[in-house]
Amino acid sequence: MRSLQREPGVLLALLAVVALVAIFIVYPQVRVVVTPGGSYTEFLAGGTWMKPFVNSLQVMALSTVSAVFLGFVFAYAMVYTDMRWKPLFKVIGILPLLSPPFVVAASYLLLFGPRGMITYGVFGQTISIFGLGGIWGVQTIAFFPFAYQLIADVLSRSDARMEQAARNLGAGPWTVFRTVTLPLSRPGLGAAILTTAIYVLEDFGNPWVVGGQFTVLPTQAYSLISGFGDFTSAAAVSTILLALALVLYVAKVRLDGGRSFVTVSGRASSMPRPPVPGWLSSACFAACSVLCGMIVLVYGSLVVSAFTLTFPVNTTFTTSHFAFIFSGANGVALRNTLVYGLAAATFSAPFALLAGWLVQRGTWRGRGLLDLLLIMPAAVPGLFFGVGYVLAFNERWLDWLSSGGLLIILAMIFWNVPVGYQAAVAGLRQVDRSMDEAARSLGASSLRGFRDVLLPMLGSSLRVGFITTFVRAVTTLSVVIFLFTSGTTVATIRIFQLVNDLDWGGATAFTVADIGMAMAALGIIAVLARGRVALGGARA
């Protein structure tokens, strides 16, 4: 990228990105943090946040390690091995991303609780899922797909020739993995660790349902609002979360150093990857089967419940739950969910990519700050993101924003920017700058080079951003709970209502419909992109 003065187009794009980030990410959070009330410092001095703080760190360390490890295994298996059932695993591997709150976590209780159908029913054990162990297990499965997507994206783009060269020079499979594959996957691994760690920190739903007395920062913030109406202290907890995310971010930047991970250069590569030993393929297949089996169990129980009268008491087959959820306001909620999710993803993914390009390829001052701000939303619990939007944009002259659902879409866009952004930056770090330079020396502007040269190579990063934004948008409750109106209600709100109504059949049917609709939408997009957009994000 040349200096900004000489590229008005780039300058304009940069100003637009900065303005949007300032208005829709920074300003609402500032409104949350500076809510009037004097107990802010008092609360911090009081120290009641120390225990949840330590708990949060503990959960973050455990869940991040296990989720990223599983994500790596899954991604490696998809990209490198020739194991069977890959398309099936790909679809199942995306399911945990599509977990509307409460219902899925509650399904874990049904299966693995003190009288769980598996733990007690099959194995006769009364071990309790409540507490640290439960959160760890549930979060590992809930968050490994994020790691998987980011790592698979990077692995699939790495140049097979490097591995072939290493093999030709006499290195064994393990040495190649250790000295070539693993180091080259570092941008993806780094992005995966950072994103997963931040999402685990921010996670509210899983600790809420299976955490029991094990309080983490987001659940503490919630009980401060719910039990004491103490917004100021809750905002203080939110600030602690942001500070933790900042520390993670700085650590990641330090670790990356100024290393180069370029694996995509100008020369085309059509060389196949070196074959993976048969036992490794089998091991990967076994690992993926166990993981997917577990996922099928949890989601399968939802499907069974959706088609039975009152699961597990009365398992008579019925379609009445579905008849109910497709009627009246429920149908509108499903339609809104689809429209908002698609709108948010359609804007968020290219925005994240553009922002990633401006930051990663730019030389202007203040890039680091923008980089940080684009990751920050991941650390903001959805509840505070939503509250921030109410505090910032609930003005009479802005009423048109909320009545048409635009405010919900905006919140979904900017809350979900981080993953797409991380994918874009990781992807760009693999692409040699000589590519952009070649385009420019042929007379193209930087923007043109971005559009015509880089964009086609970053399709998979765009896809990661799109899929993540879409699935998070159709499954979030906490962001929309303060933003929805009677005309702009969404599926998660209805599910929440049905759960509180003790209509378990209706709630599970709605969940199945929501997940089915999201899968169908992703499937249609896959068809429209002529099969190039595979669901899991990995090209095998």
Add this chain to the structure above:
Amino acid sequence: MTSLLDRRTFLKGLGIVTVAAACGGAATPSPSASATAVATAAKTAAPVTGTISVYSALNQSTNDQFFAAFKAAYPGVNVDVLPLAAAGELQTRITAEKANPKADIFIGGSSEFHDPLGKQGLLEAYISPNAKDIAAQFKEPTGLWTGWYTGIFGFISNNDRLTKEIGGKKPATWDDLLDPAWKQKLVLPSPLLTGGGYIFIATQIFRFNKDEDRAMAYMKSLHANIAQYIPTSPGALTLIDQGQFVGCPNWSHDILTEKGKGNPVDLTVPSDTGFEVGAISIVKGGKSENLAAAKALVDWSITKEAGDLNVKLSNRGSTRTDVASAPGAPSLTSVKLVNYDRQWATDNKTRLLQKWQSTVGL
């Protein structure tokens, strides 16, 4: 991905989109309750018009029929319901929206959720002419909120496990729950996160004549028997339905509903129990032309018709003496209640919750 799978997901998606679009119309109001309501409309002569935005913490089934009946009684009023069966969230939302209030009415949820909004000056005082039929203990004296239904705290137990593990002995008093047989077999809706959990603590305090230390000692002993504090009251019921735990103090009306669905559970109401008053309030600062319509909803919700309908839909009680309770449901006169000082319990909520937190070490 195989093209076969692609085509199938595509068709499936198309089907769902079509169905969703076809179902896009407004909910059809249920005709069941309209007959009685029309009679009321005839009595209220002046036609009230306007559109009110209602934040409702009631159950979905109640919402549908309750507001359909109201519309039948006041055909000129349009009701725009925002349903969220979590009164705490609605309270938070109304607070957050105070710069530009979006709600005209906040209905449902214990008065404990309404009262703080009134203290913050976010509610419009209105004393309905119909409020003369409501006893003073069920309404705020200046009309900031009016109580229209009641809920009694009871105890749900899982039949099978109660017989096998506790010898079938249901608690006659709350003290019975301190029996070591219950160790780690009870759950309680979280006092921090649910209205019911807090009312349970307040009930213990009133049971010991406001001797807070004795009540806290009770909560500490009970803590040893409680396996988990559950974040929602309905969530706790589900766990007992499934037999994950043996028993739980919870709302009688919801326990009855669960039992009615065929779950293997039963309801007991231990003596000296507490109760909630479900409230309705008018949010200040809504559009002034809607105020008359908002007042009409307050007027109507404390009529006998509305009370009867709500009892039928939710198994709850009414604050009116002329509304009979649901079959099998306890009523305020049929059970032994503590002397529940609602204003004191509301005013001291933060302090008592903090005291409870430090007592049990949470």
